[in-house]
Amino acid sequence: MFIVWGRKITRRTVGYVADFCGVCRVPRAFRMTRLGSAGHVYYISFGEGKLVGHQRTCTSCGAFSDADVNAYARVSKSSGPMETLKRETHPGLDEALEQRLALEVRVKTAPHLLSEEERLGLIFSPINLLSPKVERHFATTHMDGGVALAIAGGIGLCFVLPVVGSAISSSYGPPGFLLGLVAGFGLLIWQLIASGPRFMRKEILPLLAKSLAPVKPSEAELERALREFKQAGHKIGKKLTAAQVIEAIRS
Template identity: 35%
Template sequence: MLALLFVMGQKEKERPAGYVADFCPICRGITRFRVMRHSVATHVYGLSLGDGQLLRHMAVCRLCGNSKKVHPARYETISSTDERDLDRLIAATYPQIRESYGERLAIEVKLRNRQAEMTPDERHDFLMEPFNYLIPAVEARYQKDVQFDKESGIAGLGTIGLSVLTFIVCSKLWPDPPAHDWVSLMTGWVLVVGSAYTFVQLCLGPGRYLRKKVIPDLARALKPLNPSRDELEECLAALRDAKLKIGTKVKPQQLWFALQLAQPVRS
């Protein structure tokens, strides 16, 4: 009797849906976004069957790289071409955006000119906005068991390459059968050490993501508000009380230091 083993299941996939103009709270202005369609599809041996069931649409800012959930009905249309001219993209995809965000855009101009006047509650909301915007990405990054980044990917590929190179070189240096155990030992040692280093890099990945991406983005977004250190600590304390990773992992001193060096993102 022949038995056929099918490896089937479901996995989340994404594909480009097009381009739109929208407001980015991190860039504090209207920018170009790339819309991605996320769906869950059945796969056989890792190959997806069809587009699958729609989960959501995510728009990724082309300037800062951060994303937000969007509804396609929000836009006049989703452009199929990557229009570089922002005004043309606005006219094609979201022609009323300057009216929709008129009050916010006026506040941003005043912030850049140090002329904005806010109530304490309004200022608190503006300070919290960048944190709240980045919460989904930070939570997702820490919830994933394994996610390779540049450093861990290089470590993994380097381990494989160095192990193969060690085996080839040692086999050339000691071709006689009595030395085969020594060749295997050397190759195994390189593989074990490299695997351990790769594992360490994987564990350090979320922290690198915070230092290289989240904290600099927070600092650039907060720069026009010129927050005090006490205000930053209050924001992070509120997020810690809510048991959110962005509140427990981002340290006030790190953010304060980044804020002193930051330049606001210009859209």
């Protein structure tokens, strides 16, 4: 008998903290998640497992990163209101963000006066923060609406085509089923391939465009940033083009 066993990462929400989100460009509530490594049998884990770290996720844009839970005064059970969350979990946040928020004012009032280093930093930051979200998505196969419709359509074809074939000729029934099976499989493969660009278009591009719009990046600046992420092995640099980002910003 073959037994599937090993270790898996477990996740448990432990509360919320206030911090600055580089994608939203303002202080946000972050969901703090405990990451554990637990043994599993047939992917059913037992307990939370050994602590391996914490992760914080912006409750607004969904960008996440590793977190040091000790960097906060405490972790709140509630996510708001923001002023209360800042006071309870990160009382020195406003002071710590003074220079960054001053930079945000300059971005809004005079983006053309930013230095090259400041511009590149503001362009790289949201790409870097959204990169883990892209990596997690493409690490496994996801079934979105398009894939679900393809599966349903394939099953439907396997039933409909034999009936249609039999109505024409009794000898066309079995080939109709095979044709439906092949067509359904083709639909599934097509939608699985299309699900990746669909995720980037619906989940990543709008966030990236909203974050970068105040900076008004040029296509050359975006090409440089995405090229560096691609060279570093990040999928976000492979799945997006500068032209796509520019179009999303303008739309």
